[in-house]
Amino acid sequence: MDTRIGDEVLNRLRKEYKLDADEFVVSERCIQSNRLFEIITAVILSQNTSDRNACRALKKLRELTGGVITPETVLLLPVDKLEDALRPAGMYRNRSRVIRELASMFNQSGFQERLISEVSRSSVEEARRLLMELPGVGWKTADVVLLRYFRKPVFPVDTHITRITMRMGFTGSRSYKHISRFWMDNTSPENYLDLHLYLITHGRRTCRARKPLCNKCVLRDMCRYGVDAVDDEG
DSSP states (O other): OOTTHHHHHHHHHHHHOOOOGGGOTTSTTTSOSOOHHHHHHHHHHTTTSOHHHHHHHHHHHHHHTTTOOOHHHHHHSOHHHHHHHHGGGSOHHHHHHHHHHHHHHHTSTTHHHHHHHHHHHSOHHHHHHHHTTSTTOOHHHHHHHHHHTSOOSOOOOOHHHHHHHHHTTSOSOOOHHHHHHHHHHTSOGGGHHHHHHHHHHHHHHTSOSSSOOGGGOTTGGGOHHHHHHHHHHO
């Protein structure tokens, strides 16, 4: 197998799609600062919902905090106001509790500076462990933050990427670690973030969970599922 098959996939997807910033919570249109607290908050809001819903919640939260999402501005909000802002993302009571816990930690003197320093100088495994000690941060959330904020060489995997990877026949396992490792091993590190975003776009628009558009897919000749689907139609 070509050790840079991920780069070939990315080249094809770049020609096919234009990324829509409104569809990604990690975009600069959704996250309007480079503050670590805001980035982690945004990724937590995207858990188990669409990025569009997470962006709507983040926008409402920003409106209530005077345009600046910081630990201080979040903690100043009454609980009911915070819950109302997070309602578009769903599970707003639980998210409110988690984000308030996160804000309390980040509001401690020197906490954010120490965390950034420790994560920046740590190995990927140790950096992930440090982030996963935070409220609401699991493996995938940690990886998104490591890639988006710290530019660490990780490859976050979501349901779209899992589906595409398995359909293409690159793995027979749904394991997050296996799928992430496949793309890392077969993609240039500088392309990790772009490929992550383009694969998600491909999963949303073409390689859909139901009724995938195999006849229109630019990866069809590389895909076991796509080739079989077209043969069946023929």
